[in-house]
Amino acid sequence: MEKMPKWADVVLVPVVSLLLAAIISVIVFVAVGQNPWEALKLMAYGAVGTSDFLGYTLFYTTNFIFTGLAVAVAFHASLFNIGGEGQVLLGGLGAAIVCLFIPWPHWTLALIAGGLAAAAFGALWVAIPAYLQARRGSHIVITTIMFNFMASGLLVYMLSDALRPAGQMQTATAIFPDATHLPSLNDVAQLFGSDLFGRSPVNISIFIALAACVGVWLLIWHTRLGYQIRAFGQSESAAKYAGISAVNITMIALLISGGLAGMMAVNNTMGINTPQLVDNAAGGAGFIGIAVALMGRNHPVGIIIAALLFGALYQGGAELSAATSIPVQIVVVIQALVIMFTGALDQMVRSPIEKIFIRRGRAAAAAGE
């Protein structure tokens, strides 16, 4: 059986998908009367043009690595966790509670405790949908969407009522104590006399995100549990015959997924310049995780690259909307196109490329004989 070379599968197919998404985006820009070339230049400048912009791009990249990994782990078990948005919000609640009510002596301890609390809250928020999927067969996609809405309701209640300090206008928690504020990457850069990241909030949790990538890689491809998750994802019935418990794997895969999404909250609560949990803290990152995971083919390396791209897109899109009349929702459109072409229409892109390679392979074989 001929196959196309690995590089074509890993690089060429996503690049062609991305090109198709880009072509349609250009049509959208033209339809709203914006010069696409100018828009691209503005977005590129907004993403990496100054040290502040570059820092923001990396800040968002950190978010998207976490949510991308979350979606990818669930995808390996053939489960679609679309509830990243809600799990991020709950993770923020966990981090906020730990930071506000326990006096931490140093940020390292606060980081460990805050990270664990955020992961635990994120995982707990997916526990009920996971349980219902595993036990009752309730569709995880619809239940997690419902849990997103409930999470935002719960957060608004907590931030406007229970956790808001008296006399504060903003719907947000109090500002966390200084000892829980994570050092920003610029603080690190200044040790070497550089001001590379300006006043942007990108902080050391980007290293946690990278560590999580290594962790997910080890888990999925180098542990027994990871093997079980992949086996279950490939064929549920085969996995059952091999003695793998469907209930357990569904629960564990989704809890890990929820935990990873929840951990993102460390970045956008303890890491930002005024550390606190604000309303709508997730900002769509949970959904962008879907596009990141699909584009990154559920592999940590791919996810890092896709997260960087979406980080740049998100930050560049924000600057574009500040400079022109194009609203930030343009990012959602591009995100949708990427999901469509790399996810649902994958076969449309893949099979012609595959055919070309097979034909060329045959021609080469015929010439060799």
Add this chain to the structure above:
Amino acid sequence: MDFFTIVQLGDASIRMAIPLLLACLAGLFSERAGIFDIGLEGKMLAAAFVSAAVSFATGSVWVGLFAGIGISVVLSIIHGLASITFRGNQLISGVAINFFAAGLTVVIAQGWFKQGGRTPSLSGSARFDGLDLPGAFTRMRDKMQASPGMQFYSEFVSGHSILVYVGLLSVPLTWWVLYRTRFGLRLRAVGEAPEAVDTAGISVVRLRYSAVIICGILCGIAGAYLSTAVQAGFTKDMTANRGFIALAALIFAKWRPWYALGACLLFGLFFAIDNRFQNIQLQVIWIMVLLIGASIAMTLYAVRREKIDVLVLGGLSAVLTAVALVTWTGSTGDEVGLVAALWETVKVPSQLIQSLPYLFVVIVLAGFVGKAIPPRAGGEPYVKER
């Protein structure tokens, strides 16, 4: 609560139920043919925008309606392309369509109308007005003083836009198409056993595309109803998750048209109550009874099962009990002892009331309201044997 309030609540339930019903029937056609469609939301939203924009531009709401149906059908065909022709993942395709519509409607609305992502307000012939049936009172004061039968007729039966009646009529129509026509029989068969349909020499692909296009038409009407009948124009994210609730109603209705009507009316009632009673006060004792009762029920259910049930349901029970206890101790004061606190009233957070429909969806999906068996071939692309 007097009779007229109940009639008004019923009237509001119908208005809320119609878009859900149309979307639910749309999903019914698609899922009965074996194509999951999580993109109902996006199709409705796109149709809502296009019908409002075209109605505004042409001044005719009918042109707007057909334009809305058109865009919805286009998105349906894209979904069909992904899920039927290219055998992609139907859930992912639906999610993409939702985001596409959510983003693009705002971008184009801003680009064309420059009013912060909305269309200008519609009026006159660019809107669907309520139809006043013969003899019905239209003024609020007349209605309030009328006899109960007349109140029912004037407020509940009359005064809806034509799309409401279209929505209600589409229930028997759907039933008839599905259960009394050859097309309907084949449509249901293609969702259960596409290989059998194929063996009989009928095109699976053509049947599934027809189902998906019908789904698009119904979603289009639902979207147009929202922006040209309920509201006077398009606003950002105006479908407000109705597409997802319609999917839940579809499961609740076990993929049957008449049950779908019931399920959507129930959800409509939920939203109507939600809109009307934002400020609900409850005595602490009722909150305690409700939460602790639910906890005990879940614990009793879990103990006879496996470790995982005990862990999850036990944990949930503990959380609910803790919320109950916090509410109880929180209502005590200097003057109010623990026992007296039970009779204090507390305001139920409005966010909780707004979350109730979603919570209800989860309870429905958990299957505590009866077992729902989806069409057997749902979500699976059909591959012809070679």
